[in-house]
Amino acid sequence: MTELKIQHLITLTELLSKGAKNNYVTITTTTLGKQIGKSQQAASKHLLELEQGGFISRITAGRKVSVKLTQRGHEQISEIYGILKNSLEATPSTIDVDGVLVAGMGEGKYYMSLKGYTKQFLHKIGYIPFPGTLNVKLDKKEQIESLRQLANLEGVKIDGFSDGKRTYGWVRCFTCKINGKVDAQLILLERTHHDLSTIEIISKAEIRKKLGLKDGASLSIRITV
Structure with a gap:
């Protein structure tokens, strides 16, 4: 074995976490197997292959086995870490979508004007949105x-509330830009008639008027995540 395989990388990482960079650490293959899910x-085969590949050195005393990463082993895992780190840091932190403007049901104007929401909007996103959603x-x-993936992200959460007569669900806001010109917030609602094929957007500005939009107009939205 001249190169690290995925299963060997997992084993080597586990050894590294136990301090095997600079010290021989005593392990059992039974315990190691449980820790790497094998x-x-x-686990015994992994250690043998890693040793044969020059990635670890082993000292055996009876049933005890002590393991330490070699310089080659540490260099290899450091190189892989660097590649992964650069790739992750280079990953765009935006989601780009395109669509067409459609008429809403008129509910956005009512809900976005409720004081239970507007007070939170002002405090959490810095402005009270223009009444209505795009x-x-x-x-x-x-x-x-x-x-x-937005379902797994918190965004800026506007909490739900009750006015004594009915309750209103939460709203989660994600910063976006419309056509590269207008700053806005894409919103996810706890209660909505739409699925993800129709998104709703709020902004301090009246987007339709500012961009001169009519139903059917093409839009590009860049969402920051």
Whole structure:
């Protein structure tokens, strides 16, 4: 074995976490197997292959095995770490989607004007949005699927509230830019009639008027995540 394989990399990383960079650490293949999600036999094979490849050195005393990364082993894992780090840091922190402007149901104007929301908008995103939401219909499946990751992100959360008569759900805001010109917030609602194929956007400005938009106009939205 002249290059690290994925399974060997996992084993080597586990050893490194135990202090095997500078010291021989005593391990059992049974314990190592459990920690890397493999059998005892697989862990034993990994150690043998890593030793044969020059990535670790082993000292055996009876049933005890002590392991330490070699210079080659540490250099290899450092190189892989550098590649992963650069790749992760180079990953764009935006989601780009395209769609067309569609007419809404008129509910956005009512909900975005409620004091329970407007006070929080002012405090958390720095402004009270223009009453109403801009509705954009997306037509590219891959872009719709990309938006699903927003469900795992907090964004700026506007808490739900009750006015004594009814309760209103939370709103989560994600900074975006419309056509590269207008700053806005894409919003996810706890309660909505739309799926992710139709997104709603709020802004301090009246976007339709500012950009001279009519229903059917093409829009590009860049969302910061």
